Amino acid sequence: xxxxxxxxxxxxxxxxxxxxxxxxxxxxxxxxxxxxxxxxxxxxxxxxxxxxxxxxxxxxxxxxxxxxxxxxxxxxxxxxxxxxxxxxxxxxxxxxxxxxxxxxxxxxxxxxxxxxxxxxxxxxxxxxxxxxxxxxxxxxxxxxxxxxxxxxxxxxxxxxxxxxxxxxx
Ligand SMILES: Cc1cc2nc3c(=O)[nH]c(=O)nc-3n(C[C@H](O)[C@H](O)[C@H](O)COP(=O)(O)O)c2cc1C
Numbered sequence: 001x002x003x004x005x006x007x008x009x010x011x012x013x014x015x016x017x018x019x020x021x022x023x024x025x026x027x028x029x030x031x032x033x034x035x036x037x038x039x040x041x042x043x044x045x046x047x048x049x050x051x052x053x054x055x056x057x058x059x060x061x062x063x064x065x066x067x068x069x070x071x072x073x074x075x076x077x078x079x080x081x082x083x084x085x086x087x088x089x090x091x092x093x094x095x096x097x098x099x100x101x102x103x104x105x106x107x108x109x110x111x112x113x114x115x116x117x118x119x120x121x122x123x124x125x126x127x128x129x130x131x132x133x134x135x136x137x138x139x140x141x142x143x144x145x146x147x148x149x150x151x152x153x154x155x156x157x158x159x160x161x162x163x164x165x166x167x168x169x
Contacts, residue, residue, distance in 0.1 A: 001169055003030040006038045007050030008061045013079040013114030013150055018050045020155045021077060024162035035061045040068030046107070046169060047072050048162070052114065053080035057095040066099045074100060075107040075165055077158065079114030081146055107168075110161040113149040 003025045009015035022032045031042070047069055051058035058078065066074070076096055082088050093109045100106055121143050127136055150158075 002044045003027055003046050004042050004044035005032040005048045006035055008035040008059055010052055014050045014052045016150050017077055017158050020158045021048050021162050024159040035065045038065045048075045051078040053092055063099045070101055071103045073105045073107055076109035078111050081116045083113035107165050110158055112154040113146050115146045
């Protein structure tokens, strides 16, 4: 079985997970690529596709790469700023899954929280008085909670996700 990890990462969170995923694949035949280097001609049976969350879905770079992945086994992984809500994670997963090519075999999605740049906190601070106080406080709290992610447990869970898939194929 040949494995490929393809990912997009703006600030490094998804890249961290991508590297962990690569190292968790026990097979010798494995490769990692940024999505910008992906051509669609790569020789791989299983592709792990990584995304950062952009407006509740994956970036267009990942959508475009998925379109080139015909008749492959595809596993998704990603990071997002929001944490603590399985419901929210499920909605992101659903949004990204919608971009999977029909002829692919879908193996599942691993998602975890990823820290956000300080500009996000500044944006929140400027929202004072414009959104309900409680809502804003929750957003700021989430910003601080995200700061340590992806953490060692996130990496461990990513490794488990890979092991479960590799065991089956
Ligand atoms: C333009 C932009 C849009 C974002 N949209 C969302 C979003 O809709 N939901 C979310 O949970 N996080 C969102 N985020 C946060 C990132 O997905 C998160 O910080 C992610 O871990 C970044 O991954 P990276 O370091 O691999 O780029 C957004 C970040 C940016 C810069």
